[in-house]
Amino acid sequence: xxxxxxxxxxxxxxxxxxxxxxxxxxxxxxxxxxxxxxxxxxxxxxxxxxxxxxxxxxxxxxxxxxxxxxxxxxxxxxxxxxxxxxxxxxxxxxxxxxxxxxxxxxxxxxxxxxxxxxxxxxxxxxxxxxxxxxxxxxxxxxxxxxxxxxxxxxxxxxxxxxxxxxxxxxxxxxxxxxxxxxxxxxxxxxxxxxxxxxxxxxxxxxxxxxxxxxxxxxxxxxxxxxxxxxxxxxxxxxxxxxxxxxxxxxxxxxxxxxxxxxxxxxxxxxxxxxxxxxxxxxxxxxxxxxxxxxxxxxxxxxxxxxxxxxxxxxxxxxxxxxxxxxxxxxxxxxxxxxxxxxxxxxxxxxxxxxxxxxxxxxxxxxxxxxxxxxxxxxxxxxxxxxxxxxxxxxxxxxxxxxxxxxxxxxxxxxxxxxxxxxxxxxxxxxxxxxxxxxxxxxxxxxxxxxxxxxxxxxxxxxxxxxxxxxxxxxxxxxxxxxxxxxxxxxxxxxxxxxxxxxxxxxxxxxxxxxxxxxxxxxxxxxxxxxxxxxxxxxxxxxxxxxxxxxxxxxxxxxxxxxxxxxxxxxxxxxxxxxxxxxxxxxxxxxxxxxxxxxxxxxxxxxxxxxxxxxxxxxxxxxxxxxxxxxxxxxxxxxxxxxxxxxxxxxxxxxxxxxxxxxxxxxxxxxxxxxxxxxxxxxxxxxxxxxxxxxxxxxxxxxxxxxxxxxxxxxxxxxxxxxxxxxxxxxxxxxxxxxxxxxxxxxxxxxxxxxxxxxxxxxxxxxxxxxxxxxxxxxxxxxxxxxxxxxxxxxxxxxxxxxxxxxxxxxxxxxxxxxxx
DNA sequence: AGCACGCCGACT
DNA sequence: GTCGGCGTGCTC
Numbered sequence: 001x002x003x004x005x006x007x008x009x010x011x012x013x014x015x016x017x018x019x020x021x022x023x024x025x026x027x028x029x030x031x032x033x034x035x036x037x038x039x040x041x042x043x044x045x046x047x048x049x050x051x052x053x054x055x056x057x058x059x060x061x062x063x064x065x066x067x068x069x070x071x072x073x074x075x076x077x078x079x080x081x082x083x084x085x086x087x088x089x090x091x092x093x094x095x096x097x098x099x100x101x102x103x104x105x106x107x108x109x110x111x112x113x114x115x116x117x118x119x120x121x122x123x124x125x126x127x128x129x130x131x132x133x134x135x136x137x138x139x140x141x142x143x144x145x146x147x148x149x150x151x152x153x154x155x156x157x158x159x160x161x162x163x164x165x166x167x168x169x170x171x172x173x174x175x176x177x178x179x180x181x182x183x184x185x186x187x188x189x190x191x192x193x194x195x196x197x198x199x200x201x202x203x204x205x206x207x208x209x210x211x212x213x214x215x216x217x218x219x220x221x222x223x224x225x226x227x228x229x230x231x232x233x234x235x236x237x238x239x240x241x242x243x244x245x246x247x248x249x250x251x252x253x254x255x256x257x258x259x260x261x262x263x264x265x266x267x268x269x270x271x272x273x274x275x276x277x278x279x280x281x282x283x284x285x286x287x288x289x290x291x292x293x294x295x296x297x298x299x300x301x302x303x304x305x306x307x308x309x310x311x312x313x314x315x316x317x318x319x320x321x322x323x324x325x326x327x328x329x330x331x332x333x334x335x336x337x338x339x340x341x342x343x344x345x346x347x348x349x350x351x352x353x354x355x356x357x358x359x360x361x362x363x364x365x366x367x368x369x370x371x372x373x374x375x376x377x378x379x380x381x382x383x384x385x386x387x388x389x390x391x392x393x394x395x396x397x398x399x400x401x402x403x404x405x406x407x408x409x410x411x412x413x414x415x416x417x418x419x420x421x422x423x424x425x426x427x428x429x430x431x432x433x434x435x436x437x438x439x440x441x442x443x444x445x446x447x448x449x450x451x452x453x454x455x456x457x458x459x460x461x462x463x464x465x466x467x468x469x470x471x472x473x474x475x476x477x478x479x480x481x482x483x484x485x486x487x488x489x490x491x492x493x494x495x496x497x498x499x500x501x502x503x504x505x506x507x508x509x510x511x512x513x514x515x516x517x518x519x520x521x522x523x524x525x526x527x528x529x530x531x532x533x534x535x536x537x538x539x540x541x542x543x544x545x546x547x548x549x550x551x552x553x554x555x556x557x558x559x560x561x562x563x564x565x566x567x568x569x570x571x572x573x574x575x576x577x578x579x580x581x582x583x584x585x586x587x588x589x590x591x592x593x594x595x596x597x598x599x600x601x602x603x604x605x606x607x608x609x610x611x612x613x614x615x616x617x618x619x620x621x622x623x624x625x626x627x628x629x630x631x632x633x634x635x636x637x638x639x640x641x642x643x644x645x646x647x648x649x650x651x652x653x654x655x656x657x658x659x660x661x662x663x664x665x666x667x668x669x670x671x672x673x674x675x676x677x678x679x680x681x682x683x684x685x686x687x688x689x690x691x692x693x694x695x696x697x698x699x700x701x702x703x704x705x706x707x708x709x710x711x712x713x714x715x716x717x718x719x720x721x722x723x724x725x726x727x728x729x730x731x732x733x734x735x736x737x738x739x740x741x742x743x744x745x746x747x748x749x750x751x752x753x754x755x756x757x758x759x760x761x762x763x764x765x766x767x768x769x770x771x772x773x774x775x776x777x778x779x780x781x782x783x784x785x786x787x788x789x790x791x792x793x794x795x796x797x798x799x800x801x802x803x804x805x806x807x808x809x810x811x812x813x814x815x816x817x818x819x820x
Numbered sequence: 821a822g823c824a825c826g827c828c829g830a831c832t
Numbered sequence: 833g834t835c836g837g838c839g840t841g842c843t844c
Contacts, residue, residue, distance in 0.1 A: 008844080013821055018844040041823070041843050063844055096821090159823075 008048040033074025047109035093419035102394035104370035188235035213251040298460035309464035311674025331401025338410035361388035390424030400435035409447035445667040474676040482690040510643035527567035528574035542655040601629035634671040650689040
């Protein structure tokens with residue numbers, strides 16, 4: 001019989017799969033999709049997933065053997081493998097990277113090197129200081145990890161020292177698998193089989209006549225479960241039993257010791273499967289009904305529908321109806337939400353409808369709980385709908401009918417730091433396609449990419465323009481800060497209009513929200529006379545003020561100069577720094593309205609998990625009159641009594657040094673405005689700006705995202721309108737693929753220090769694929785770089801010369817790996 | 821990613 | 833001399 005081989009995905013960032021041979025005794029256990037343990041390299045052990053099985057012996061190397069099979073049945077299905085393969089290709093990462101992101105860490109095992117002190121060692125060698133430090137530490141701890149030694153002793157290069165100590169037999173090392181997922185267990189008690197008949201039970205009573213406590217406990221057990229059931233071996237949970245009859249631990253242990261009771265560990269789930277009363281779906285309003293009909297119709301023609309529904313239009317109700325429809329068809333549904341939106345509000349609402357058919361998968365869940373959600377889906381046990389954050393696209397679905405991506409524009413759908421740098425919204429489309437499922441994107445403020453896809457006909461668009469319960473769209477009033485400043489009417493950061501409106505609202509016992517984007521902290525400079533804001537001559541973004549060096553710096557290209565004494569436009573010596581935070585606002589508003597109850601919500605006040613909910617709850621029940629906050633207050637919450645929303649500094653959003661500043665500003669202002677308005681009453685938004693005629697301000701007033709994006713997308717000559725950008729697509733080519741990847745990685749890292757976030761590492765094809773339809777690319781090749789620092793110099797020089805040309809305003813450096 | 825190996829400058 | 837930094841190569 002021919003030897004069988006398996007190609008395994010290991011959690012390492014190496015582009016290939018690894019081939020191992022299957023030993024005879026594991027042949028009938030090994031299967032595609034199961035996890036196996038293998039040795040990798042000289043010392044490491046990993047669990048990897050079997051991707052393929054075959055009989056092709058590798059020609060140029062010797063295989064190692066599979067050491068163990070971890071699963072009875074596959075834990076990764078065929079559709080997931082297809083999804084992983086797509087992701088590794090599209091986001092330019094390795095299968096191992098995807099594997100790492102996909103599996104909850106409880107399902108991944110990795111060995112760890114343990115250093116053990118050799119207590120038999122007696123010889124007295126002369127040791128160096130560092131060696132002595134390590135020996136002292138290890139002999140105290142007896143067993144420890146290499147990381148512990150490194151942290152405790154502070155020694156950088158620990159390996160040579162360790163290898164010396166191993167050679168001298170002072171310490172030795174072994175590899176230990178890290179603890180992985182363990183089912184939660186509980187001890188249960190039962191009468192031992194030997195005593196499960198009346199005769200032997202009677203013997204037991206006799207035996208216990210000198211141990212009255214134990215006898216009593218045994219009687220209590222029997223009376224608790226009933227004699228019949230006790231004789232059938234019925235179990236009681238140990239803690240339950242002990243709690244009921246007082247802490248009789250020693251008596252109980254006595255009974256176990258005598259063999260009258262047996263104690264067993266059984267696994268119990270961590271998840272709450274208790275059924276709730278399933279609430280009948282609410283009837284839909286006429287507008288909602290029309291929208292849902294339109295969604296169904298459009299889904300017959302296109303895979304993806306964008307539901308553009310203004311704030312408070314009742315999108316969730318529509319989702320619930322559509323989910324129900326899928327469940328009735330026997331299909332699964334994935335409901336994606338951005339991290340912050342996964343509040344108890346939405347969870348509770350869906351729980352009410354779907355009871356124990358609803359699974360929840362997000363970061364607040366412990367890893368063990370995630371493993372249990374994973375297993376539940378594998379076993380087709382309870383869940384038909386999963387409500388989750390971006391990583392839930394990796395769950396083992398096998399029969400998806402619908403994927404809902406709520407708040408589609410949210411940036412937290414994009415994973416930035418560890419590879420795979422995936423956009424869960426986009427990945428969801430691919431996932432749905434694999435399942436033949438439909439996608440519904442929902443938002444009040446679509447992302448520019450999604451709008452583009454609507455324009456180009458890839459997505460269908462369904463609109464829901466009516467707010468439910470007769471809530472009207474808010475009235476947006478622009479307050480001209482420049483004008484007020486000229487007339488010397490400004491009361492610190494507030495226009496007289498805003499102060500007046502706040503006063504009126506408070507008189508009527510209505511609530512006020514004041515919005516100051518935290519990003520306003522990043523200070524810029526503005527002329528008090530003519531409101532000119534110094535901008536970078538290369539990049540067309542506002543210069544950021546750095547106080548410690550008294551410089552204005554461009555966060556794009558690094559262009560920097562000393563803060564001038566006078567305005568470059570009008571010559572007046574009246575340049576002042578702008579940019580103030582929520583804390584300042586809170587301080588000042590209290591001066592104007594000393595009687596108002598004021599609360600603040602931003603990163604500083606919500607550090608602890610609970611305070612976020614406390615602040616919201618306080619505001620909801622009316623314990624707070626004025627809520628000041630950053631973009632946090634714009635997400636996912638409906639307040640009942642808000643009549644005034646103040647946007648304190650629209651300019652800071654428009655001038656934020658980022659090429660997406662305009663679309664972000666539009667989205668934020670639209671979302672915050674949506675907080676205003678109550679039942680049958682129109683709310684007001686006071687929008688403070690120095691530039692009332694700014695196109696974005698006009699579009700916010702008109703609530704017209706189309707007009708806004710049409711400008712952005714260049715339907716009207718994109719390149720005339722800021723902000724726009726170019727991608728420098730830097731291709732690195734080396735003689736072999738590994739070298740290339742490494743060089744690209746190093747170069748990107750180095751450049752990131754110089755250019756910040758705008759340098760996208762070797763994963764960059766993402767951006768280009770989505771956006772380069774609107775962007776002209778410049779491809780620059782750096783072949784066989786002499787050294788990283790040389791390459792960095794070259795690239796910097798090239799970028800600076802490029803952005804010096806008038807047609808290039810800002811630059812994204814994209815390090816691309818040439819797949820030769 | 822880790823880890824081993826080998827080269828070279830800078831120190832007791 | 834040798835310690836330690838860093839560049840390079842390899843992992844089935």
